Amino acid sequence: MASPHQLKAVAQSCPEYIYVGNVRNGLSALLNESTDVRCDTCIHWEDGRCNINIYDNILTSLDQT
Ligand code: SF4
Structure with a gap:
C-alpha cells in the first residue's frame, strides 16, 4: 500500500501527472492555484x-538515489 509520502514523491517526479481537477472540476482548479501534486489527485x-x-x-527510480 502506498504511503501519502510516496504518492507525493512519485507524482512530483512523474511526467504523466495531470491534476484531476482540471478535468473533473475546472472551477475549483482555477480557484485553488496551490494544487497538491500527489498520485491521488492525478x-x-x-x-x-x-x-x-x-x-x-517511478517509485523504483526514486529508491535508487
Ligand atoms: S497516478 Fe501517479 S504515477 Fe500514475 S501517472 Fe499519475 S502521478 Fe504518475
Whole structure:
C-alpha cells in the first residue's frame, strides 16, 4: 500500500501527472492555484493504483538515489 509520502514523491517526479481537477472540476482548479501534486489527485489514479502502470517504475527510480 502506498504511503501519502510516496504518492507525493512519485507524482512530483512523474511526467504523466495531470491534476484531476482540471478535468473533473475546472472551477475549483482555477480557484485553488496551490494544487497538491500527489498520485491521488492525478487523472491516472484509479481504485488506489496508477491506471497506466508507471507508478512502480517511478517509485523504483526514486529508491535508487
Ligand atoms: S497516478 Fe500514475 S501517472 Fe499519475 S502521478 Fe501517479 S504515477 Fe504518475
